[in-house]
Amino acid sequence: MRTGKGSGEGSAELLIEGVAKRFGEVAALDHVSLSVAQGELLTILGPSGSGKTTLLKVVAGFETPDAGRVLVGGADITALLPARRDIGMVFQNYALFPHLSVKANVAFPLEMRNIARAEIDRRVGEALAMVELAGYEARLPKQLSGGQQQRVALARAIVFNPRLLLLDEPFGALDRKLRETMQLEVRRLQRRLGLTTIFITHDQEEALVLSDRIAVMNKGTIQQIATTTEIYERPANDFVADFVGESNILHGTVSAPGLVALPDGRKLMVDSEAAPGAKVGLLMRPERFSGGGLNEFSGEIVEAVYLGTSFKLRIACEGGPELLVRQPARGTLPAAGTKITVGIDPEAIHVF
Numbered sequence: 001m002r003t004g005k006g007s008g009e010g011s012a013e014l015l016i017e018g019v020a021k022r023f024g025e026v027a028a029l030d031h032v033s034l035s036v037a038q039g040e041l042l043t044i045l046g047p048s049g050s051g052k053t054t055l056l057k058v059v060a061g062f063e064t065p066d067a068g069r070v071l072v073g074g075a076d077i078t079a080l081l082p083a084r085r086d087i088g089m090v091f092q093n094y095a096l097f098p099h100l101s102v103k104a105n106v107a108f109p110l111e112m113r114n115i116a117r118a119e120i121d122r123r124v125g126e127a128l129a130m131v132e133l134a135g136y137e138a139r140l141p142k143q144l145s146g147g148q149q150q151r152v153a154l155a156r157a158i159v160f161n162p163r164l165l166l167l168d169e170p171f172g173a174l175d176r177k178l179r180e181t182m183q184l185e186v187r188r189l190q191r192r193l194g195l196t197t198i199f200i201t202h203d204q205e206e207a208l209v210l211s212d213r214i215a216v217m218n219k220g221t222i223q224q225i226a227t228t229t230e231i232y233e234r235p236a237n238d239f240v241a242d243f244v245g246e247s248n249i250l251h252g253t254v255s256a257p258g259l260v261a262l263p264d265g266r267k268l269m270v271d272s273e274a275a276p277g278a279k280v281g282l283l284m285r286p287e288r289f290s291g292g293g294l295n296e297f298s299g300e301i302v303e304a305v306y307l308g309t310s311f312k313l314r315i316a317c318e319g320g321p322e323l324l325v326r327q328p329a330r331g332t333l334p335a336a337g338t339k340i341t342v343g344i345d346p347e348a349i350h351v352f
């Protein structure tokens with residue numbers, strides 16, 4: 001049994017190898033492989049039903065995979081009982097014991113491990129201090145706010161120095177402001193303890209704020225695993241480009257080196273080595289447009305929205321695509337019907 005001496009000494013690398021899980025006709029996990037380095041926070045981002053929770057359950061031992069292995073710190077734990085895996089978890093719906101005090105809730109995993117009373121008291125105190133709930137020991141869960149309850153759940157998940165921390169949409173029920181505060185708190189705590197962590201969300205902003213790397217999931221498969229900037233700026237396919245951030249996605253054919261022909265006949269200059277004849281996707285983020293550039297689009301504003309620091313414009317281009325463009329908010333919001341020309345340079349277009 002490890003004791004709570006240093007930080008992150010229990011934390012370990014996680015390897016998921018070819019994990020598959022079917023529920024009848026549904027392939028909830030279709031041979032998923034990924035690794036999380038020791039001390040890393042990996043976010044799994046994906047739409048509802050993409051297999052996120054199933055993957056966490058396989059790691060925690062609540063689902064048995066049809067194929068594949070799970071290794072923690074090099075040891076195969078695929079057949080180990082959940083209680084023997086030393087994994088801390090926080091679920092979306094708090095799942096605190098309602099009849100137990102805050103202190104008893106957090107002490108629970110330590111009691112299960114037959115740790116001495118004095119040591120339990122010390123570690124519960126430490127964990128509650130970490131989530132800034134010192135002084136709340138005697139309260140019952142129903143006497144706490146939603147954010148406080150999630151902090152208790154977090155304290156309970158880390159109090160036994162878990163080898164991994166798994167968080168399944170832990171802030172789903174919280175309002176936006178509290179969510180943002182909790183995101184930063186989790187990040188700080190995770191870094192400080194050096195905890196290997198998987199964080200599930202279907203909120204892409206949350207994923208961008210929190211992660212070292214993001215794994216984007218769809219229909220039981222991992223679409224791309226990369227750093228946050230990589231995912232945003234160089235998505236691997238349409239699904240990732242569309243799911244993460246606002247995007248303009250066009251498809252075309254490379255007509256000459258550095259030139260892509262769109263279906264409407266328009267040609268765009270791009271910064272890409274793709275060979276002539278290749279079918280490619282083009283991603284243009286709304287904020288990468290300006291008043292002019294090597295590729296120009298003229299059209300009419302069909303919708304304009306004021307967003308505080310920027311204007312969000314939907315532009316119907318003459319004979320061509322509809323574009324979403326963001327411009328710094330200066331002057332008055334242009335009216336619908338206004339003619340406009342915007343441009344984008346080749347290096348601002350991601351070719352995939």
Ligand SMILES: Nc1ncnc2c1ncn2[C@@H]1O[C@H](COP(=O)(O)OP(=O)(O)OP(=O)(O)O)[C@@H](O)[C@H]1O
Binds near residue numbers: 027028047048052054
């Ligand atoms: N116990 C089960 N029995 C049958 N089907 C299941 C079971 N658990 C999950 N599924 C199915 O497997 C697929 C993946 O479910 P999962 O809960 O992993 O999705 P998710 O990505 O966590 O979605 P959400 O964002 O809505 O929580 C879904 O189609 C779901 O209906």
Ligand SMILES: [Mg+2]
Binds near residue numbers: 052053054
């Ligand atoms: Mg889920």
